[in-house]
Amino acid sequence: MSNHLKNLKLKIWRQDGPNTSGRFEDYIIDEISDEASFLEMLDVLNERLISDNKLPVVFDHDCREGICGTCSLMINGQAHGPERRTATCQLHMRKFKSGDEIVIEPWRASAFPIIKDLMVDRSAFDRIIESGGFITAPTGGAPDANLIPIPKPVADAAMDSAECIGCGACVAACPNGAANLFTAAKINHLNVLPQGQAERYKRVEAMVETMDEYFGSCTNHGECEAACPKEISIDVIALMNKDYRKSKVKNRKELSRG
Amino acid sequence: MAQTITKRGPVSGTAVTRSARKRKPFLLDLYGTAVGKKYAMAITGIGLIGFVVFHMIGNLKMYMGASDLNHYAHFLEKLLYPILPEKAMLWILRAGLIAMLLLHLHAAYSLTVLNRRARPVKYQSERDYQVASFASRSMRLTGIVVLLFVIWHLLDLTFGAGSINSYTGSKDAEGLKDVYGSVVFSLERVPVAIFYVLANIMLGTHLFHGVWSLFQSLGWNNPKFNKWRTGAATGIATLVVVGNVSFPIAVLAGIVG
Ligand code: HEM
Ligand code: FES
Numbered sequence: 001m002s003n004h005l006k007n008l009k010l011k012i013w014r015q016d017g018p019n020t021s022g023r024f025e026d027y028i029i030d031e032i033s034d035e036a037s038f039l040e041m042l043d044v045l046n047e048r049l050i051s052d053n054k055l056p057v058v059f060d061h062d063c064r065e066g067i068c069g070t071c072s073l074m075i076n077g078q079a080h081g082p083e084r085r086t087a088t089c090q091l092h093m094r095k096f097k098s099g100d101e102i103v104i105e106p107w108r109a110s111a112f113p114i115i116k117d118l119m120v121d122r123s124a125f126d127r128i129i130e131s132g133g134f135i136t137a138p139t140g141g142a143p144d145a146n147l148i149p150i151p152k153p154v155a156d157a158a159m160d161s162a163e164c165i166g167c168g169a170c171v172a173a174c175p176n177g178a179a180n181l182f183t184a185a186k187i188n189h190l191n192v193l194p195q196g197q198a199e200r201y202k203r204v205e206a207m208v209e210t211m212d213e214y215f216g217s218c219t220n221h222g223e224c225e226a227a228c229p230k231e232i233s234i235d236v237i238a239l240m241n242k243d244y245r246k247s248k249v250k251n252r253k254e255l256s257r258g
Numbered sequence: 259m260a261q262t263i264t265k266r267g268p269v270s271g272t273a274v275t276r277s278a279r280k281r282k283p284f285l286l287d288l289y290g291t292a293v294g295k296k297y298a299m300a301i302t303g304i305g306l307i308g309f310v311v312f313h314m315i316g317n318l319k320m321y322m323g324a325s326d327l328n329h330y331a332h333f334l335e336k337l338l339y340p341i342l343p344e345k346a347m348l349w350i351l352r353a354g355l356i357a358m359l360l361l362h363l364h365a366a367y368s369l370t371v372l373n374r375r376a377r378p379v380k381y382q383s384e385r386d387y388q389v390a391s392f393a394s395r396s397m398r399l400t401g402i403v404v405l406l407f408v409i410w411h412l413l414d415l416t417f418g419a420g421s422i423n424s425y426t427g428s429k430d431a432e433g434l435k436d437v438y439g440s441v442v443f444s445l446e447r448v449p450v451a452i453f454y455v456l457a458n459i460m461l462g463t464h465l466f467h468g469v470w471s472l473f474q475s476l477g478w479n480n481p482k483f484n485k486w487r488t489g490a491a492t493g494i495a496t497l498v499v500v501g502n503v504s505f506p507i508a509v510l511a512g513i514v515g
Contacts, residue, residue: 013382024382077386103383110378175390177376178292208293216376217292217369219397220471221390235479242477244293252281 069165111214132203161189173227176216184240324438393467407457451506462499
């Protein structure tokens with residue numbers, strides 16, 4: 001049986017556009033089922049705003065099942081809210097109590113400019129992927145499964161990194177606005193697999209240096225791991241650092257051959 | 259992943275397209291990125307920890323009496339003598355320490371600037387940090403206090419500048435520099451002893467995060483020893499703090515003096 005939460009006080013960041021200054025606005029949710037997801041709660045608010053002829057709160061969402069990485073939101077000072085290993089779309093109102101004040105802000109980073117209200121532009125992540133987050137695979141008929149044998153622990157390690165949905169919570173949660181967890185996950189996902197070896201060192205050098213153009217620097221607080229909806233371990237950052245150091249030597253050798 | 263509003267920038271990080279000749283020398287090239295600067299911080303950090311631990315162990319000689327400590331200081335001045343002139347090796351070591359400190363500071367400063375730029379507009383509501391420790395969040399503060407302490411400490415016990423320590427430079431009965439006397443002279447002053455204790459607790463806090471952090475920065479990740487990292491950090495920080503803090507206490511308690 002579902003219970004209802006009463007009298008939630010929302011403080012939501014409203015900002016008309018990228019270059020305007022924003023402010024918090026207060027809203028009251030009189031009653032909501034504890035089975036509602038956080039985004040459904042915002043939907044309810046938006047329906048009301050629309051019927052009152054006001055502009056709805058703009059926020060990002062898509063799959064609403066924790067796999068696309070589109071939802072975001074800083075909820076009471078935590079990226080994706082108070083539930084561990086959970087994206088905002090999978091957060092439910094049962095995590096809150098009647099009468100709670102809930103403060104909602106967008107991700108804040110210079111690489112993630114605010115588009116409107118709670119929606120930010122995360123295309124700086126695309127720039128990092130473009131610079132090396134791919135493999136050169138021959139296209140054509142699909143290769144047979146298990147054509148390339150991969151030890152199970154390696155496949156598992158790659159999968160742990162590949163879980164990254166690119167939501168940007170790591171950047172949002174990092175006191176330095178660093179994107180090391182995202183970049184390291186994307187590098188490690190390919191760098192541990194046989195298919196990723198051809199570009200291994202070019203990839204890490206290119207992706208780390210592209211990351212440098214947009215984001216801050218890691219000081220190993222560990223906030224990113226705690227905020228990550230996939231709980232990707234900061235161990236991947238150490239692996240990226242190691243491959244980056246090696247890449248500096250190897251790429252230099254390779255270039256001086258040509 | 260995200261929608262684009264800004265103009266699509268060029269794909270800038272492609273390492274392949276740059277020619278070898280245009281590259282900076284290896285070390286400068288590495289130091290050019292944030293990850294490289296963290297390598298510099300970690301390596302200089304290890305060097306400075308080496309000094310701090312060595313320095314603390316050396317000072318334990320004061321528990322063996324004035325003559326032992328003064329002879330130890332004299333030994334340091336005569337390192338590699340007569341191959342090198344007296345104090346030459348000491349100054350080479352000092353130059354190395356200063357260089358490491360400056361590099362550590364430069365990296366800390368430039369990364370801090372980078373980080374400020376990465377989030378020019380702060381969160382407007384209160385952050386609720388989950389795992390960041392007091393130590394990790396106060397590295398800049400603890401580092402600066404340690405730096406100020408180092409400057410004071412050099413003026414006090416190494417150079418005996420002006421009124422800071424009028425005893426430093428005096429000779430003992432054997433005609434050696436009376437290091438023991440200067441330490442006692444300095445730490446008998448209660449405010450100095452308090453500053454000394456506080457600065458060392460700050461140093462311990464800095465090292466508690468620093469030692470753990472440097473494994474990450476250097477890419478030393480091995481499931482076999484990862485669980486020892488926190489232990490190593492606690493151990494080194496405790497060792498340094500307990501050793502160093504014992505000196506002013508011993509002087510004020512009259513055990514040394
Ligand atoms: C002179 C003033 C100093 C300042 C301003 C300073 C500042 C910093 C800062 C900002 C960090 C970065 C924290 C991080 O990225 O996790 C750091 C790291 C570190 N510091 Fe210092 N520090 C100073 C002195 C020292 C001293 C005297 C030592 C050693 C006795 C030391 C050892 C370390 C170590 C081991 C690290 C970890 C490096 C890493 O994470 O890779 N620092 N310091
Ligand atoms: S909306 Fe797809 S992950 Fe949350």
